[in-house]
Amino acid sequence: MTATSVLDDAPLSGFHKRLALYSSGGPFLDGYVLSIVGIALVQLGPQMHLSDTAQGLIGASALIGIFCGAFLGGYLTDKFGRQVLYTIDLVAIIGCSVAQFWAGDPxxxxxxxxxxGMAVGADYPIATSLLAEFTPRRYRGPLLGGLMVMWFVGAATAYVVGEALLTVGDNGWRWMLASPALPAAIIVLLRLGTPESPRWLAKKGRVDEANAVMRKVFGDRASISDLPEEERENAGLVLLWRSGYLGRMLFVSAFWTCSIVPLFAVYAFGPRILGALHLNGQLANIGSALITVFFVVGCVLAMVVINRMGRRALIIHSFLWSGLALLLLGLVPSAPAAVIITLFAAYAVLIGGAQNLQWIYPNELFPTEVRGTAVGLASSLSRIGAAIGTYLVPLALTSWGIGTTMLTAAAITLLGAVISMRWAPETRGLALHESAALTDPATTGA
Structure with missing residues (x-):
């Protein structure tokens, strides 16, 4: 094993699998929190006499929080470490979720x-940076992509739990909004004892601690001398403004926005959107849960093919064909229920590639000093569009109708295909320091 391959070419161990599982807690909670509100609003809206504007604000509130929390979490994890903040953010989710039970006004x-939302957003750069910096290159894409699978598992779980809690009476929505506290508590307990990233420790001059982690994870003979040298730059936010990294930041933020604006709108108002497509009542909730299963299928398929297909080809095809599915939904909004579900299922499966790459690209395209900051900033910027889109969904359904609303979602998705054709790089097979280096010829994009 060469000096630079101890980490990047290591076999997949039980430690890597456990770390991937623990890191998936944030995406699971994200999908759960953003989806449960859609069902809660079915009961909450009439009880509190909420207008379309108020429903839009409540639906988008977590996204606005993610905008603030992701950048702050990214900056703090680059400054104070990945492991320190790894559980603190989930403790905040527990407290605020429980407090929602007693919410008396919008x-x-x-x-x-x-x-x-701020706590969920903070977990994105913390958990993904830690996973990316420990994972061997061969498994980095599938494991990071697997985090998105857990987003949809969380969303599917939310629909099942929400449907069950609708039967408990008028306070069902309170139990729904408080329910994220339980999985968050379980994840906190699982994360206890997770080691700090040796790459980050080495960058901070904490050599003895970095060597201890290397020996613990990779064997008694491993040390930070086995870590590859990264391209040295001016550390901090200034690094992100250099021409090459600024281009990468714009690309990541743009494609991330295009991939989540339609998706988050569907999850925040899934039952209402399906109701507008003539799938009403329990059928709308069941349809939302079924579509979520197809989202999981799409992300799993993307995990399987990402190393074979490559990052660039996967993201382009994902945007293109899923956008066409939404286009057909917009053109035939009065189609039979089977056709509507089929087109939604096609969108859900095909968008899986773009969803997985939300976690992969930003972690591969930036160096250790600013990896967390870059992931957090890209996540924050993408949430601006997602929050606006989610807020506008109930207004659009009322003013434009379902057909035009779905055509708008299709246009945003197809814009993602155009952006990816122009700027998406190929990072397949590269070590983390190679994919993050501006001078590496294998990264041909931004």
């Missing part, structure tokens, strides 16, 4: 969901 509910 303003208080908006504030609590804003805080939950």
């Amino acid at each position: 303003v208080w509910l908006f504030v609590l969901r804003l805080l939950i």
Whole structure:
């Protein structure tokens, strides 16, 4: 084993699998939190006499929180470490989720969901940076992509739990919004004892601690001398403004936005959107859960083919064909229920590639010093569009109708295909320091 391959070419161990599982807690909670509100609003809206504007704000509040929390979490994890913040953010989710049970007005509910979104957003750069910096190159794409699978598992779980809690009476929505506290508590317990990233420790001059982690994870003979040298730059936010990294940041933020605006709108108002497509009542909730299963299938398929197909080809095809499925939904909004579900299922499966690459590209395209900051900033910027889109969904359904609303979603998705054709790089098979280096010829994009 060469000096530079101890980490990047290591076999997949039990430690890597456990770390991937623990890191998936944030995406699971994200999908759960953003989806459960869609069902809760079915009961909550009439009880509190919420207008379309109020429903849009409550639906988008967690996204606004993610905008603030992701960048802050990224900056803090680059400054203070990945492991320190790895559980703190989930403790905040537990407290705010429980507090939602006693929310007595929409303003208080908006504030609590804003805080939950901040904690969820902070977990993105923390968990993904830690996983990327420990994972061998061969498994980095599938394991990071697997985090997105857990987003949809969380969303599917939310629909099942929400449907069950609708039967408990008028307070069902309170139990729904408090329910994320339980999985968050389980994830906190699982994460205890996770080691710090040796790459980050080495960058901070904490050599003895870095060597201890290397020996613990990779064997008694491993040390930081086995870590590859990264391209040295001016550390900090200034690095992100250099021409090459600024281009990468714009690409990641743009494609991430195009991939989540339609998706988050569907998850925040899934039952209402399907209702507008003539799938009403329990059928709308069941349809939402079924579509979520297809989202999981799409992400799993993307995990399987990503190393064979490559990052660039996968993201282009994902955007293109899923956009066409949404286009057909917009053109035939009065089609039979079977056709509507089939087209939604096609969108869900085909968008899996773009969804997986939300976690892979930003972690591969930036160096250790600013990896967390870059992931957090890209996530924050993408949430601006997602929050606006989610807020506008109930207004669009009322003013434009379902057909035009779905055509707008198709246009955003197809824009993602155009952006990817122009700027998506290929990072398949590269070590982390190679994919993050501006001078490496294998990264041909931004």
